[in-house]
Amino acid sequence: MSQPLKDVVIVGAGFAGLSAARELAGAPVNVTIIDQQNHHLFQPLLYQVATAALTPAEIAVPIRHVLRRQSNAHVLMDRVRGVDADRQEVMAESGRAVRYDALVLATGARHSYFGKPHWAEHAPGLKTLNDAFGLREKILTAFEQAEIVVADDPEAARRFQTFVVVGAGPTGVELAGAIAELAQSVMRDFRRIDRNQNRIILLEGGPRVLPTFADSLSERAARDLADLGVDVRTGAMVTDITAGSVTTDQGEIHTETVIWAAGVQASPAGKWLGIPVGRSGHVEVDATLRPEGFENIYVIGDTARHEANGSALPGIAPVAKQMGIYVGRRLAKLASGQVPSNGFRYSDAGALATIGRNRAVADIFGLKVKGFAGWLLWGAAHVYFLIGFKNRLFVLLQWLWSYLTWQRGVRLIMHREVGEGSGDA
Amino acid sequence: MSQPLKDVVIVGAGFAGLSAARELAGAPVNVTIIDQQNHHLFQPLLYQVATAALTPAEIAVPIRHVLRRQSNAHVLMDRVRGVDADRQEVMAESGRAVRYDALVLATGARHSYFGKPHWAEHAPGLKTLNDAFGLREKILTAFEQAEIVVADDPEAARRFQTFVVVGAGPTGVELAGAIAELAQSVMRDFRRIDRNQNRIILLEGGPRVLPTFADSLSERAARDLADLGVDVRTGAMVTDITAGSVTTDQGEIHTETVIWAAGVQASPAGKWLGIPVGRSGHVEVDATLRPEGFENIYVIGDTARHEANGSALPGIAPVAKQMGIYVGRRLAKLASGQVPSNGFRYSDAGALATIGRNRAVADIFGLKVKGFAGWLLWGAAHVYFLIGFKNRLFVLLQWLWSYLTWQRGVRLIMHREVGEGSGDA
Numbered sequence: 092m093s094q095p096l097k098d099v100v101i102v103g104a105g106f107a108g109l110s111a112a113r114e115l116a117g118a119p120v121n122v123t124i125i126d127q128q129n130h131h132l133f134q135p136l137l138y139q140v141a142t143a144a145l146t147p148a149e150i151a152v153p154i155r156h157v158l159r160r161q162s163n164a165h166v167l168m169d170r171v172r173g174v175d176a177d178r179q180e181v182m183a184e185s186g187r188a189v190r191y192d193a194l195v196l197a198t199g200a201r202h203s204y205f206g207k208p209h210w211a212e213h214a215p216g217l218k219t220l221n222d223a224f225g226l227r228e229k230i231l232t233a234f235e236q237a238e239i240v241v242a243d244d245p246e247a248a249r250r251f252q253t254f255v256v257v258g259a260g261p262t263g264v265e266l267a268g269a270i271a272e273l274a275q276s277v278m279r280d281f282r283r284i285d286r287n288q289n290r291i292i293l294l295e296g297g298p299r300v301l302p303t304f305a306d307s308l309s310e311r312a313a314r315d316l317a318d319l320g321v322d323v324r325t326g327a328m329v330t331d332i333t334a335g336s337v338t339t340d341q342g343e344i345h346t347e348t349v350i351w352a353a354g355v356q357a358s359p360a361g362k363w364l365g366i367p368v369g370r371s372g373h374v375e376v377d378a379t380l381r382p383e384g385f386e387n388i389y390v391i392g393d394t395a396r397h398e399a400n401g402s403a404l405p406g407i408a409p410v411a412k413q414m415g416i417y418v419g420r421r422l423a424k425l426a427s428g429q430v431p432s433n434g435f436r437y438s439d440a441g442a443l444a445t446i447g448r449n450r451a452v453a454d455i456f457g458l459k460v461k462g463f464a465g466w467l468l469w470g471a472a473h474v475y476f477l478i479g480f481k482n483r484l485f486v487l488l489q490w491l492w493s494y495l496t497w498q499r500g501v502r503l504i505m506h507r508e509v510g511e512g513s514g515d516a
Numbered sequence: 517m518s519q520p521l522k523d524v525v526i527v528g529a530g531f532a533g534l535s536a537a538r539e540l541a542g543a544p545v546n547v548t549i550i551d552q553q554n555h556h557l558f559q560p561l562l563y564q565v566a567t568a569a570l571t572p573a574e575i576a577v578p579i580r581h582v583l584r585r586q587s588n589a590h591v592l593m594d595r596v597r598g599v600d601a602d603r604q605e606v607m608a609e610s611g612r613a614v615r616y617d618a619l620v621l622a623t624g625a626r627h628s629y630f631g632k633p634h635w636a637e638h639a640p641g642l643k644t645l646n647d648a649f650g651l652r653e654k655i656l657t658a659f660e661q662a663e664i665v666v667a668d669d670p671e672a673a674r675r676f677q678t679f680v681v682v683g684a685g686p687t688g689v690e691l692a693g694a695i696a697e698l699a700q701s702v703m704r705d706f707r708r709i710d711r712n713q714n715r716i717i718l719l720e721g722g723p724r725v726l727p728t729f730a731d732s733l734s735e736r737a738a739r740d741l742a743d744l745g746v747d748v749r750t751g752a753m754v755t756d757i758t759a760g761s762v763t764t765d766q767g768e769i770h771t772e773t774v775i776w777a778a779g780v781q782a783s784p785a786g787k788w789l790g791i792p793v794g795r796s797g798h799v800e801v802d803a804t805l806r807p808e809g810f811e812n813i814y815v816i817g818d819t820a821r822h823e824a825n826g827s828a829l830p831g832i833a834p835v836a837k838q839m840g841i842y843v844g845r846r847l848a849k850l851a852s853g854q855v856p857s858n859g860f861r862y863s864d865a866g867a868l869a870t871i872g873r874n875r876a877v878a879d880i881f882g883l884k885v886k887g888f889a890g891w892l893l894w895g896a897a898h899v900y901f902l903i904g905f906k907n908r909l910f911v912l913l914q915w916l917w918s919y920l921t922w923q924r925g926v927r928l929i930m931h932r933e934v935g936e937g938s939g940d941a
Contacts, residue, residue, distance in 0.1 A: 166705075
């Protein structure tokens with residue numbers, strides 16, 4: 092590099108960005124990490140917030156707190172609007188320009204609606220705490236609404252008791268299973284609505300659930316979902332979503348709650364760099380995780396598209412984490428005047444998905460684990476990777492509590508606006 | 517009563533309404549409890565949610581869950597719009613009319629701004645989980661903003677580091693103390709802003725903090741607040757609040773965060789009944805907690821104004837709870853054809869207020885307790901009265917954790933809108 096590497100700017104404090112920042116502890120650089128949120132989010136458990144099993148604080152931790160002992164790290168809560176690669180500056184919403192010698196873009200992904208952005212309004216997805224919060228609100232309110240209308244309008248109640256999840260990847264499967272369990276558990280507190288009217292429908296365009304898993308695990312997951320009462324419909328392509336209904340090539344479903352767990356769209360990092368990106372917005376990166384033509388800019392995590400053995404790496408936490416560690420180490424070496432290591436290589440430990448209480452499928456180092464053993468493995472892995480000892484402890488306690496009592500701890504509806512002077516009634 | 521007492525409708529599931537409902541367990545009536553929220557809220561600890569010490573789920577519990585074993589109780593999440601006393605019906609927002617033989621209005625209170633409703637925008641109050649959430653957001657964001665601007669604009673940073681609480685009743689005192697502690701604790705994670713620039717100012721129009729407590733306890737509370745770094749200003753009347761500033765008769769304070777803990781305004785129950793109410797909207801009730809001219813309507817809790825020994829009872833949880841129990845018992849007797857008991861009599865056990873870690877003042881059965889002993893008493897009382905064993909357990913654990921580690925568990929900023937396709941950066 093033509094100039095000394097002193098200022099490293101990392102945009103995004105997800106698994107990728109935070110791993111890069113931590114890897115730079117002790118390196119002779121200033122690290123500035125910019126995120127529009129004040130917290131790092133443990134996304135793999137986000138669906139448990141959406142289904143009232145965990146509270147937001149149990150899966151999120153202030154970025155400042157994670158980095159409090161790393162003296163070369165500075166955190167800015169701000170939103171990035173663009174990158175000026177010539178001046179080596181990141182432009183933030185606050186008007187600040189942050190100079191960098193090396194830039195790491197780890198800005199994640201959002202949902203995409205296959206070119207139908209207007210579906211978003213009726214079928215929210217699940218990427219942020221806000222999303223989870225909104226979903227929790229929506230799901231819990233649906234039961235309340237059903238209870239209000241059931242006597243006068245059983246058809247409407249049935250719509251409120253119908254939940255449709257679109258997409259049967261790990262998030263969709265976990266959500267459908269968790270909603271089925273939530274429905275079972277809350278029904279004990281309702282008096283009027285009929286539990287037999289609850290329907291949880293999982294729609295998948297492909298031929299099987301968990302398409303990236305082995306066939307045997309897909310089959311087991313589908314069976315486990317059916318046991319929980321989830322109506323799994325594979326080969327069902329969604330053709331329209333409106334208020335109150337989802338249409339697939341197999342017919343129309345009347346529902347007040349649709350959740351989107353299908354496509355994703357990368358962050359606009361490609362646009363910031365002015366480089367061509369595909370339809371999903373991913374930035375193609377080379378073996379050193381840099382887009383072509385950029386000496387000192389790295390793109391990692393869900394925004395990056397990196398091919399290994401002929402296929403792109405999936406947008407999952409372990410990939411993001413390993414990419415962050417790779418770039419962090421590389422920059423640490425460069426800053427110390429050392430020759431950086433070889434290209435990035437992903438070490439694939441496998442994949443996990445939980446379907447519900449006692450049920451999960453795991454494919455770990457080639458070993459296929461199902462049922463209760465899979466579930467224990469899944470729980471241990473997730474608690475282990477939670478950042479911060481306190482969160483681990485409290486998540487374990489929450490789970491233990493829920494497991495023993497069959498109660499959901501966080502059934503709160505909070506977003507409803509309170510009118511002037513109307514009290515708490 | 518001219519007709520059999522069969523249907524009891526309770527509006528509001530705060531301390532008053534919920535106590536009345538529970539007292540009716542086993543009585544030969546149908547109880548319908550209507551609330552616009554799905555949860556009962558433990559308001560005395562709301563300030564701890566606003567200051568990131570507790571999570572919402574720890575102080576709130578679904579109303580349905582509280583009443584799940586009370587087979588004669590039905591819960592409706594709906595908003596009441598009016599009462600038709602002639603037809604004996606409550607009108608709800610959903611369009612439903614709910615018939616009653618006896619009606620209990622326990623719809624609480626909101627803040628009032630002494631005839632300056634436009635202050636509300638700049639000086640939010642603290643009555644609901646939403647309020648607490650918004651305040652937490654506002655306080656935590658202020659530190660983040662200060663960190664962003666401090667290098668370029670130290671004056672602005674100082675405004676962001678200044679927190680003003682208006683009103684030194686228990687809520688104001690507890691908030692000011694908790695913000696001072698939060699400021700101390702979060703400052704360890706910030707790099708640029710100067711902790712000596714933090715200012716927490718408590719404004720009180722009267723001559724002393726905690727005006728309803730004994731003089732000696734007021735003095736102790738003021739001293740404890742000063743120890744925590746709170747700038748207590750008594751005899752300071754607020755004359756104006758705008759974006760960025762509070763003006764009192766003592767001068768102007770530049771600040772981005774003002775919290776209102778001064779006046780309250782009763783719910784519109786009086787309006788629903790078409791009876792004259794005072795400026796604060798309270799409904800005057802007789803010894804049986806009924807407004808004049810209504811045979812089968814009770815008004816209890818913060819909406820009611822009930823005189824005992826020449827002065828009105830304060831709007832606090834124990835009063836609300838005892839009123840609820842009284843009305844519940846009265847209705848149970850009436851429903852069973854028994855002669856109801858005597859008039860309501862409030863049994864005053866005293867009052868408590870906490871200032872911070874290790875510091876509280878209590879006036880229990882005439883005994884004045886301060887400092888660490890007061891704090892233990894305060895903690896025990898609050899945990900004891902939390903509804904639901906799980907909440908008690910988790911609140912204790914959270915407190916213990918915070919106490920031992922000096923950490924705030926819930927420092928999350930969640931409400932910031934995430935733009936389209938901008939990822940989690």
